[in-house]
Amino acid sequence: MGLKQPGLAKLAIVGVLFTLLLSACGGGESNVEAGNRDKILHFGNGTEPQELDPHIVTGIPEHNIIHALLEGLVGKDPQTLEPIPAVAKSWQISEDGKTYTFQLRENARWSNGDPLAAEDFVWSWWRALQPALGNQYAYMLFPVVNAEAYANGDITDFSQVGIKAIDKHTLQVTLNNPTPYFLQLLDHYSAFPVHRATIEKFGAADERGSRWTRPGNYVGNGPFVLDTWKLNKIITVRKNPHYWGADKVRLNGIDFHPIENVSTEERMFRAGQLHITGTIPIDKIALYQEKHPQLLQVVPYLGTYYYRLNVRTPHLKDQRVRRALNLAIDRQSLVDNITKGGELPASSFTPPDTMGYTATSDLRFDPEEARRLMAEAGYPNGEGFPVTEVLYNTSEGHQKIAVAIQQMWNKHLNVNIRLNNQDWKVFLSSVNMGQYSISRAGWIGDYVDPNTFLDMWVTDGGNNQTGWSNARYDDIILRLAPAAPSQEARHELMREAEAILLTELPVIPLYIYTSKSLIQPSVHGVYGNLMDHIHYPAVWLDEGTE
């Protein structure tokens, strides 16, 4: 078998050829240059979206794309987040704050040219509430009369749900309570309209994952239409000529790049492959602040990073211990030296100035008082305090924070803290089953109102895994605040509730998130805001720079 020798020689030749072929490269035009010319925005979008069906998805990458493809009744001003007209050109709210009447635009159309009518919203909300669909954000519609009962299958007659098409262009929605943030909910994708004929063409209305969301099939009503979708590679959307405001849309399209690795994303930005990134690696922030501050956008974000304390743990049952742990954390040092992204040390659980609401609180760093409380609780100088575990889900960032806090507690209270990280799903299951002492957590508000931060701490709330319960707190959140006669009265009640939370401390808020992104100078109309929300019709690119 003399084959071996030519075989190897061939291999070598192929190898050389392969190298030559591949190295025949030239410095092509970057995405940003081409994009500026063709008015295509290149957008770093985190991960591959699970789906593009607004009544199924849950994540931020999905949010970013769906907002290009669909539009709700009311939008959000990109600077102030105040409601602005979208499909509805105007609306009236009744005296008691419970009935909303929307006038829809006559020129609102679907991307296939079909007119968009009030009935489309009724059908879409009916679909969003179908139990079989498994819509995890169905609760966004629960302020509407009977929506919750319908979604849970308690009633089956949809006409009892508080949404009605008065005529082709008038829609009336009735709420259980005056809900000051209701208009904001209408800009959430779970309240978006979907095109009935398209969905029914590709399957049943409540079928998960039919092919209606594929390019070529997708019919939307947003400023853009779905053009291509290559798994883990790219999703492109192009201008929708049937959009009611098409003449004001200045982009010809957006290319969404699903980039999981944040270091890769930053390098792609540097190489001119992206106009805007979803985030920035922590260690790069200082560098950009120093050398290219104009490229870096850091703004407060509607979210709180905190530690959950399991109050069922014997030694954490004692309020004094929880307060001591809280007082021994130097939040300023944490944000200055560890997170380094301009985060705000938390002074309360609800981020300050959430639609005019700021909690009264006293979350300070006071190791002396902390030691005194520990001694009072029976652990003078940490003696006798059991080894306590801090649980976090596997991630470099969470680990850094845990390491810093471990050291702070050890230094100021002389207690022994052990760190434990678990894979995300194991972590969730441990937390849900209450198998932890202290665990890392984060909460991002669904809408700009203190309610989204406070209603989760009611007794046995789905997201309250601490075992904490307070009757007065429950009473305020569930009964008094929703029925409050005015926004001021409501905020006053909320402040009282939050004060209870911050005194008893089943959770230790650490810092308020910031959203951080890198933006090329040619991009205009991307304003930082609390929701990290981009209003695509406002975005434009100039050809001058880069």
Next chain:
Amino acid sequence: MVAIITNTDEVLASAEQGTSLWSDAWVRLRRNHLALAGLGILIFLAIVSLLTPWIAPYGYEAQNLALGATPPSWQHWFGTDIFGRDLLTRVMYGGRMSLMVGFVATGVALVIGVLWGTVAGYAGGRVDAVMMRLVDILYALPFMIFIILLMVVFGRSILLLFLAIGAVEWLTMARIVRGQVQNLRRQEFIEAAYSLGLSRWRIVRKHLIPNTLGPVIVYTTLTIPSVMLLEAFLSFLGLGVQPPESSWGLLINNGVETMEEYPWLLIFPGLALSITLFSLNFLGDGLRDALDPRTSKD
């Protein structure tokens, strides 16, 4: 291995290898300066690791958040990390973990892999088929789920880490040894041993295993550094080392993230790993040459 070779049976010793192979090997090894240097460095690293708790300049968990990451200086020869911890100290402590994991886990893989591969390759037929298909199955099972389950069922422990690493690393070793044994089995000196009426186990132990040493040593020297890096991955998943403790693999992992801003955080642990690897390889090559039953005839 040592015991096997020093115990060499008289008859066979004269049949295919020199008397007192081990002392011959040592003589040959001593002539190989690079291998000796490798051995010296490894011994040095081992001693440093053992003495670390007494000679380390700082505490491995002592933070100085205000100081943050600083380049190498007189106070901190290797610089400090973002928590202001002394990197030299952390590399020293990391070495303890990495060397232990590297050697112990590789040892586990080595023993299982060599035995498994030899038996399969020697027995042939059905036994071989069943044993090697079992290897195929273990290759194919999803490693991550396996790790996650291990952690959930047994909690975190160093022992588990060895088990998890050993469980994956022995597979390729077994395949290599099996191929080698199959090849050797048909060679003249094995046939000769057969005709001399030696028992199977004896042939395997005294002739097949020593003669597969070459590739085994080579593969072992490759496995140790990859095990050290695998440890980092498992630790990151939560199975092995937990902060504030560390290992070279973890230090490198973290260093990559900041290699543009704080290159020293990558360079020093990287150097430590590379030096170990090169020493191991030189020593491995030297050992291989020295132990080769045939080189004595040259």
Next chain:
Amino acid sequence: MLKFFFTRLLQAIPVLLVVITVTFFLVRLAPGGPFDAEKAVPPEVLKALEANYRLDLPVWQQYTSYVGDLVTGDFGPSFRYPGRSVNELIMAGLPASAELGLYALLVALVIGTLAGIIASLRPNTAQDYIPMSTAMIGICMPSFLLGPLLVLVFGIWLDWLPISGWGDMPGDKILPSITMGAGYAAYIARLSRGGMLEVLSQDYIRTARAKGLPERVIIFKHALRGGLIPVIAFLGPAFAGLLSGSFVVETIFQIPGLGRFFVQAAFNRDYTMIMGTTVFFAFLIVLFNLLSDVIAVWINPRLRHQAQGGH
């Protein structure tokens, strides 16, 4: 030889069956379900979701219906990507991963065997140390380090090559192929050097030398056969690993391959996707281990004997 081949193919069936069964139950033992999320999923929604994916059935019933579908080649719907079937996802990721794997293998084989052979000819000289030390860089530098480093040097500082993508720009396949191949090249170089040294000291090579055959013939025609046996045993699983993609390389370079699915499926507890990727990988392992054994037999006349003897 043919009999050997078909016997081994038949053995694949129990192997796959064991892998499927064990994985099926392992996956369900792992804590955390596919639909757990940071924001608690309301119990009613969870129930609907579980019914949707037949997770409300008894486990053995899930198992039989899964295996039933599998026989017809249907891997089922992905839990993570509601609109996608597992078949679709694997087919979407395979081309890029397979191409990358092939290039990486080429890089590894060319660099690895050449370095190994060159080094083995003059052991313990500069001709040995230089290629071997170069090859060892591949091990000192795991892909999560080599990848970003290559990108920084060639992509950003020198600006010679694209830093990401796959088939989007000329030259964007170079850096990922090198990154992925480097580690394997080091293994191959070390193993082939060792194997060659082993063989070169054997009697039949001495005989060939004594006969005065040219060195080139001795090396390529005689020595290489035996010398590459350890490499070939290594290549079986290595090739299967290469083809099924690499999470690290694919995320560093933004390559739409299979490797990302493998890792994400486990993290997401996407049961059907874990099963799909595992079965797919098991198939590759069986196939390439078989091929590597066949090649080992083929280049080694002694073994051929044995295989034909059929025991």
